[in-house]
Amino acid sequence: MERLDAFMARANTAYYAAQDPFADFTTAPEISQVFGELLGLWAAMQWQAMGAPSPVILAEAGPGRGTLMADALRAIRRMVPDFAAALQLHLVENSPRLRTVQAAKLPGAIWHDTLDTLPRGPLLLLANEFLDALPIRQFVRRGSGWAERYVADGAFTEQPAAALDRAADDGEVVEVDEVAITLTTALAERIAAQGGAALFIDYGPATSAPGDSLQALRGGTAANPLADPGSADLTAHVDFAALAQAARSVGAAVHGPLPQGLFLARLGLFQRTGALARTQQPATASRLLESAKRLAEPDQMGRLFKVLAVCHPALPLPAGFSE
Numbered sequence: 001m002e003r004l005d006a007f008m009a010r011a012n013t014a015y016y017a018a019q020d021p022f023a024d025f026t027t028a029p030e031i032s033q034v035f036g037e038l039l040g041l042w043a044a045m046q047w048q049a050m051g052a053p054s055p056v057i058l059a060e061a062g063p064g065r066g067t068l069m070a071d072a073l074r075a076i077r078r079m080v081p082d083f084a085a086a087l088q089l090h091l092v093e094n095s096p097r098l099r100t101v102q103a104a105k106l107p108g109a110i111w112h113d114t115l116d117t118l119p120r121g122p123l124l125l126l127a128n129e130f131l132d133a134l135p136i137r138q139f140v141r142r143g144s145g146w147a148e149r150y151v152a153d154g155a156f157t158e159q160p161a162a163a164l165d166r167a168a169d170d171g172e173v174v175e176v177d178e179v180a181i182t183l184t185t186a187l188a189e190r191i192a193a194q195g196g197a198a199l200f201i202d203y204g205p206a207t208s209a210p211g212d213s214l215q216a217l218r219g220g221t222a223a224n225p226l227a228d229p230g231s232a233d234l235t236a237h238v239d240f241a242a243l244a245q246a247a248r249s250v251g252a253a254v255h256g257p258l259p260q261g262l263f264l265a266r267l268g269l270f271q272r273t274g275a276l277a278r279t280q281q282p283a284t285a286s287r288l289l290e291s292a293k294r295l296a297e298p299d300q301m302g303r304l305f306k307v308l309a310v311c312h313p314a315l316p317l318p319a320g321f322s323e
Contacts, residue, residue: 012133013094041072055088092118137149141169177238187247201306255309265296309321
C-alpha cells in the first residue's frame with residue numbers, strides 16, 4: 001500500500017525514464033513555434049526590466065524535447081542579442097533519455113535533477129506543463145472527518161487523516177499539491193532574495209475547489225491512472241491559488257493566474273503567426289493559423305491552461321499581465 005503521492009512519483013519516474021511521452025500527448029511548443037518564441041521574448045523583457053544583469057541564468061523546468069527552449073533562443077538571438085550573450089542555459093530534467101534528446105537541440109546546456117542545484121544569481125525560469133506531473137495527495141471528506149487515499153493492488157483504499165482546513169461536502173475529494181507548493185515556495189524565496197522571474201504555464205482552475213482531477217494518458221487516450229504504473233503519464237490539475245499564496249507568503253510578487261489564450265494574445269500570438277504564415281505556402285499557412293487558434297481559443301487550450309508569474313517585488317508588471 002502506498003500513499004497516492006508516492007505512487008504517482010514512482011509511476012511518473014518510471015514513465016519518463018522508459019516511454020516517449022510525446023506518443024501520448026502534445027504540448028504547446030510542439031503545436032506552434034510561436035509559443036516558444038513569445039516565451040523567450042517575455043524572458044528577454046524581464047531581463048531588461050531587471051537591469052540587464054550579466055551573467056543571468058535562463059532555465060527551463062521539464063524541457064521535454066527541447067522544442068520550447070530552441071524556439072525561445074532563436075527569437076532571443078534575433079531580437080535581443082545582448083540577452084543571448086549574457087544568458088547561461090540550464091535545464092531541470094531527471095530523465096536520461098530526454099536529456100539525450102534535449103542535448104541534440106540545445107548544445108551547451110547544463111542539466112539538473114532539481115531546481116535546488118541551479119547556481120545562485122538572477123534567474124529567469126520557464127516551466128510549461130511541469131507542475132501538473134508533480135505528485136499530489138488526495139483527501140476525502142467522510143462525515144465530520146477526513147480520510148486520505150492510498151493505492152493498493154491497482155485500486156484506492158482509505159486511511160484516517162488529520163483534519164483538513166478545506167471546505168468540502170461529504171464524499172468530495174480535495175487535492176493537495178504538496179510538492180508543487182514546496183517547490184514554488186523555495187523558488188519564490190530565491191527570486192525575492194536574488195532577483196528574477198518564473199513563468200508557469202499549466203492547466204487547472206484559477207481558484208481552489210474540491211474535485212478528483214487525477215488522470216492518465218496512454219496512447220493519446222484516457223486510461224486508468226492506477227493500472228500498470230509507469231506505462232502512462234499521470235497528471236492532475238494545478239492549484240494555482242495555493243501556489244500564488246505560497247509565493248506571496250515569502251515576499252515574491254505574483255501575477256495571475258491568467259488564461260493562456262489571453263496571455264498569448266497580449267504577447268502578439270496572432271500577429272506573429274500571421275507574419276509567419278504570409279511567408280508560407282497556403283496549406284502550411286493554414287496549419288499555422290489553426291495552431292494559434294488551438295493555443296488560444298477558449299474551447300481548446302486557451303481557457304483551461306493558465307499562466308502564473310512569480311517575480312522579484314521590484315520588477316514592474318510583466319508583459320502579458322496588463323491590458
